[in-house]
Amino acid sequence: EVQLVESGGGLVQPGGSLRLSCEASGLTVSRHYIIWVRQAPGKGLEWVSVIYSDGSTYSADSVKGRFTISRDISKNTLYLLMNSLRAEDTAVYYCARTSAGDIWYFDLWGRGTLVTVSS
């Protein structure tokens, strides 16, 4: 079965750090464009960071300099390292795959992992 499974969420204090994982099965992460999208409680969807198949990475201005997306090809897993966390980073974080290269709609999503930033 082709799937993405996120993990690593939890409760963290403001200013703290957390690393999210997105483990892929049935697909090879290095061949796909994969994005992290977040959804704050009761809110809509917001892109966070993306990694291209060639390894290039980009992040939204709201997280630039604080969040880093990376991947481990040997583990077929993507990561989102989140530093200097703020209350407004509280959200469910999803990883998702583009259907075809750099055509940015998403045909496969994980179930998400909840990050809560609170003291």
Place this chain on the structure above:
Amino acid sequence: EIVMTQSPATLSVSPGERATLSCRASQSVYNSLAWYQQKPGQAPRLLIYGASARATGIPARFSGSGSGTEFTLTISGLQSEDFAVYYCQQYNDWPPHFGGGTKVEIK
């Protein structure tokens, strides 16, 4: 950046009826428009891409139309499993932006 606006925010529909959801882009996205369905506690599910093409496994009661700046998602003969939140998303320009969503609820 392109802003996506969905209307209405909430749509009350009786089972078996038709639901019509709207999505407007702040500038032309041509036909680079996708629709997703999201149920509580679940990830978004791709319904429509290219403004009108149904994704794999999506029932024919879901149809998309429009181009440029105005788009519509129509759900014909609403079934109980269709009550959810629906998001549009443009992918003509980077970054991909989602609309604020339309909640389809039981009337």
